[in-house]
Amino acid sequence: MKLKDKTLTLEGELTKFTVTASLREFSQFRNETIGKIDMKKVTFADSAGIAFLDEIYLSLGENSPALINMSNEIDNAFKTFSSLDIEKVVVKKTISIFEFIGNGFYKWRNSSKNAIYLLADIFYWSFVGIFNKKGQRKGSVVQQSLFIGVDAFGIIGLLSFILGLILALQSAAQLRQFGANIFVADLMAISMVTEMGPILTAIILAGRSGSSIASEIATMKVTEEIDALKMMAINPIRYVVVPKFHAITICIPLLVTASTIIGIFGGLIVAVTYLDLSAIAYFNRVIDVLTLKDVLVGLGKSYFFAWVIVIIGSYYGFNVKGGAEGVGKVTTQSVVASIFWVIILDAINSLIFYFKV
């Protein structure tokens, strides 16, 4: 590299192996005026070499030099690899805190608006769908009930039983100290019926069915199946969501009832083996203690849990962005969101009954 009469002469190959050294060498000429860059002795240039030329070019600012004596080959390489004509990649501008908050609020408002529309749509079409099955596949409610209800029964049953055992065991030691053994039945009955049965079922359903609803809808969305349904004048909500809504509405009371009963049975094991109660005494106490209100509250809120799971699963599914990766993302988000909202609803429900009764 030589500078003479305002002409910079480059030599040899300009490649990814040489340009680092060349740039270093060039830095000594940075403040000189350079009118021309003589390329005569350059034998070869790859894309790194051309990037080096671009770099020189730009670093010299306004008085950019002319490239002279360029061989055809190098000229072609220059035309192909030079970034000078390419528009700068627009870098996302950083935004101020106010913009950030404003954007967040705007997005939040939009997404809640969409969620409310979806909710209204789902309730409307689910109601219409009871009487008019048009736009639904034959047998889809049965199929969904099998998936949501029957297939989930095993795991819900097992976990309820274990939960019943644990609850009873935890309290048995305390109760025994006071000779209040029989109250384990009260505890099991009330807690399973009003709280543990519904919430356990809802959380398992959120994990099983909520995720499958979100991922199914999201997949249909990214593979354009949703668009295809629209093109056949089929409302995607009626075709995809309504059968699931009906199925979960049918299944949830059965699952919650099963979960509750199995959990109480779990308590029975502890009552009989550890607290020396008879099974008959235990069950009599359970039945005495329960009121119709407890049962209705437990079942009632489980419907809300079920609907929240379907609505949140659908919301995330329909709002998927991107391809396969997006499907995984919304599936996770929907499970987290539905468990969150199930627990929030439960808390609200408890507050209402706490203050009213």
Place this chain on the structure above:
Amino acid sequence: MKKAIISVKNLVAKYGDKIVLDGVSVDVYPQEITVILGGSGCGKTTLIKNILRLYEPYSGSVKIFGKEVTGMDEPEYDEILSKIGMLFQNGALLNSISIFDNISIPLEQHTNLSAQIIEKMIRVKLNLVNLGESASSFPSELSGGMKKRAALARAIALDPVILVCDEPSAGLDPLTSASLDELIKKLKKLLKMSILIVTHELASIHRIADRIIFIDDGKILFTGTLKEAKMSKVHEVETFFRVGKFD
């Protein structure tokens, strides 16, 4: 001059802030095959989806059968949809049900035909696309080209007045692609269909196109008959017809 069956005026389409179509005006005439051309990512699929209301256009007007469809009521638009068949770029068959059931959906949705008639119609359509054997298969059991053909069978299940195809022959071998072109031409003639097709294949364009719409960078660069297109002096169009590639 014939009256347009689809007429788009000043359509602007956006994804978020990004303008993809910038004031596009297009006419599709009855019983013609109109080909939409343009490089990858120039907005062809977006144009089709905006015309068919799968996306709400940002602004502009879309008329189908002479009626403005932007903002039209659901039931009235369903009526129009029953006369349109659409083949999506990736087929978009419903994955959870068989090919046969996929094709029966539009028939069951829009007609009161008996199960026997529906079955016959499905068999005929499957035969037309050479998929007679695969009726009971599921989409995941078919090859990419077979899925495309099955999706075409679904698109023509109702003998639509307008058929829209997004790259029907992409991913097919030349022979299958040629036979698909023959089928499309046959449909145009037998069923008096108006067909809107996105395709890049020069051979296919020479075989079937009546009219060309050339999109570049969100704008219409050229519209006219195939003959006019071949003689066009517009640089991009000329290059495409010379070498079959986009500039």
